[in-house]
Amino acid sequence: MKITCIVSLLILCNCTAPSRYKAVTDHVQLSETPRKKVFIIKNGYLPNAGRFVEMINANQWIRFDKEVQALTDSRAKSFLQAIRLLIQKEYFSAYRTIEAYSDTDFDCQLKILKADCLYELKADSVDLQNKYQEAWDCTEDSRIKSIVKSRFRFVNYGL
Amino acid sequence: MACRLRYSVLAAALGLLGSCSPYQRLYTDFMKGRSSIRYIHTSKKEFKKTDNRVNVSLPVITDSRFKSAGNVRHVKSTVIPLIVFNSWDYRYECEVGQPLIIENLPRFIQASVIAESRRSGTFGIDSVSNDSGLTLEIAVDSLSAKGPYSNIGFASYLLFVFLSHRDESAGPGVAYSRFHYRLSRAEATILESTVSSSTSLTTLSISPISKFHEGYRANLVECLGDTFRKNTEKIIARINLLLKK
Numbered sequence: 273m274k275i276t277c278i279v280s281l282l283i284l285c286n287c288t289a290p291s292r293y294k295a296v297t298d299h300v301q302l303s304e305t306p307r308k309k310v311f312i313i314k315n316g317y318l319p320n321a322g323r324f325v326e327m328i329n330a331n332q333w334i335r336f337d338k339e340v341q342a343l344t345d346s347r348a349k350s351f352l353q354a355i356r357l358l359i360q361k362e363y364f365s366a367y368r369t370i371e372a373y374s375d376t377d378f379d380c381q382l383k384i385l386k387a388d389c390l391y392e393l394k395a396d397s398v399d400l401q402n403k404y405q406e407a408w409d410c411t412e413d414s415r416i417k418s419i420v421k422s423r424f425r426f427v428n429y430g431l
Numbered sequence: 432m433a434c435r436l437r438y439s440v441l442a443a444a445l446g447l448l449g450s451c452s453p454y455q456r457l458y459t460d461f462m463k464g465r466s467s468i469r470y471i472h473t474s475k476k477e478f479k480k481t482d483n484r485v486n487v488s489l490p491v492i493t494d495s496r497f498k499s500a501g502n503v504r505h506v507k508s509t510v511i512p513l514i515v516f517n518s519w520d521y522r523y524e525c526e527v528g529q530p531l532i533i534e535n536l537p538r539f540i541q542a543s544v545i546a547e548s549r550r551s552g553t554f555g556i557d558s559v560s561n562d563s564g565l566t567l568e569i570a571v572d573s574l575s576a577k578g579p580y581s582n583i584g585f586a587s588y589l590l591f592v593f594l595s596h597r598d599e600s601a602g603p604g605v606a607y608s609r610f611h612y613r614l615s616r617a618e619a620t621i622l623e624s625t626v627s628s629s630t631s632l633t634t635l636s637i638s639p640i641s642k643f644h645e646g647y648r649a650n651l652v653e654c655l656g657d658t659f660r661k662n663t664e665k666i667i668a669r670i671n672l673l674l675k676k
Contacts, residue, residue: 401469408471421471428467429649430642 291359293388295328297321302418309388309426310419311355311381318348328355351378354385363392380410384420391427400427453521453582453599458503460644461525466652467533470660474551474667483554483563483674485614490540490569492529497574501528501648506579518585525601526577527651540569540610540659547663553671563616567670570611572625576655578604578632580647601647604632606654610662614670622673628661630654 294308298321302310313321313328320339327336336356343349350369357366367389375383387403404424408417492498506522529536541558544567548556556567584597609627613620632654 401467405471408473409476424471425653428469429653430646 291361293355293359295325295355297325298415302415302422309423311385312379312415312419313352314379317351317378318343318345324352328352328359331359347373347377351382351385354389358385358388358392361392363389367393375406376410379413379416380407381416381419383407383410384416384423388423452508454503454505454523457523457525457580457582457644461503461648462501462531464645464648465531465533466645466649468536468539468652468656468659469534470653470656472547472550472660474547474664477551477553477671479553480555481553481674483565484560485548485554485556485563485565485567485670486560487541487544487548487556487558487567487569489558490537490544490571490610492536492571492574494571494573494575497529499528501531502526503580515589516585516587519583521582523580524577525580525604525647525651526575527648527655531648532652532655536571540571540663543659543663544569544666547660547667548670551664551671552667554674565621566615567666568613568615569666572609572611573627574606574608574655574658576604576606576651578602578647578651580644599643601643602632602650604647604651604654606630606632606651606658608655608658608662610666612666614673622669624669626662626665626669628658628665630657630661 292307292309293311295311295313296302298312298314313325315321318324324336324339326332327339333356336352340349340352343352350373354366354369357363357369367386370382370385373382375386383403384407387400387407390398390403391400401424404420404427408420408424411417411420502525504524504526506524507520508522509518509520511518545556545558548554554565578601580599580601582597582599584595586593586595588594607627607629609625611625612623614622632650
């Protein structure tokens with residue numbers, strides 16, 4: 273009985289472990305989210321970006337799916353769906369969702385997303401540091417450069 | 432009552448154990464693994480390239496101190512080992528050595544110079560051909576990455592009251608490197624100089640706490656990598672200027 277309780281508790285803890293990934297709007301300071309792997313959903317990408325960020329971070333997936341379906345931009349749809357899948361630890365599906373899109377989309381965050389998926393999939397043959405270097409070179413946005421740097425540090429130093 | 436007494440004795444014993452030297456654990460954690468020194472190249476890309484070509488030979492590390500395995504050196508320790516009040520203050524200095532770095536440093540520096548030059552250099556570079564007769568030699572004559580570590584705390588036990596506090600901190604660490612470089616054409620020196628850089632690690636925030644010691648090593652190696660980045664950028668910028676003339 274005791275063992276069953278402990279096992280159930282461990283399974284429960286594992287299921288509810290918060291994701292390392294988080295979405296933020298372009299007004300949030302990155303220093304407010306230490307130790308999180310962040311994606312910036314800017315207002316310029318899609319209407320009501322803030323609402324999508326709230327839904328992602330609150331795991332309101334039913335409402336999220338409904339609102340994503342209502343979007344007309346297929347790139348934005350895929351970007352949001354990939355973030356959702358990454359948070360839900362469905363890394364391969366997340367990669368497949370954005371595979372066909374250009375790395376430069378969303379200020380090169382698609383490149384970061386793809387590299388994150390490969391990292392989580394433990395794709396040993398991929399030079400991840402180089403992928404993040406390419407993402408750094410790809411974007412002009414200083415906040416996204418900062419996101420890339422923290423990803424690089426995580427992969428390279430485990431920090 | 433007997434049960435409470437047992438817990439109190441246990442708490443006191445744990446308090447006393449808290450003051451045991453953390454050296455062995457720190458040493459094992461700090462020295463057992465290796466960290467990567469790779470870094471992100473942050474310089475601006477130069478798209479206009481000239482026909483000049485430079486051959487970069489394999490750098491040499493002449494600072495023999497760095498070839499040692501790294502070290503955790505005892506600096507100071509104070510312990511008050513009373514039963515009712517027990518406090519400790521252990522201080523060490525942690526230093527990175529070449530064996531704690533994953534990459535082969537001469538090969539890494541050579542590859543970094545080539546990568547940096549392909550980004551911000553106005554000239555072609557490689558480690559094989561020597562068409563224009565320009566050769567870049569680099570000697571790393573000084574490098575270090577070290578910083579303090581402290582473990583301070585107390586445990587106080589009075590009847591059934593037990594208080595304890597422990598603070599483990601690391602940093603600020605400092606990394607320093609100095610590169611001596613020489614650009615020559617057919618054995619004649621056309622540029623010779625030294626560049627140096629230092630990077631300090633101000634705060635260390637590592638989670639989970641079980642990775643604190645390893646994280647400190649990784650952080651020091653990261654700082655050392657940062658000094659390599661700065662030095663490499665300076666060398667390429669200087670060669671750019673020279674070859675522009």
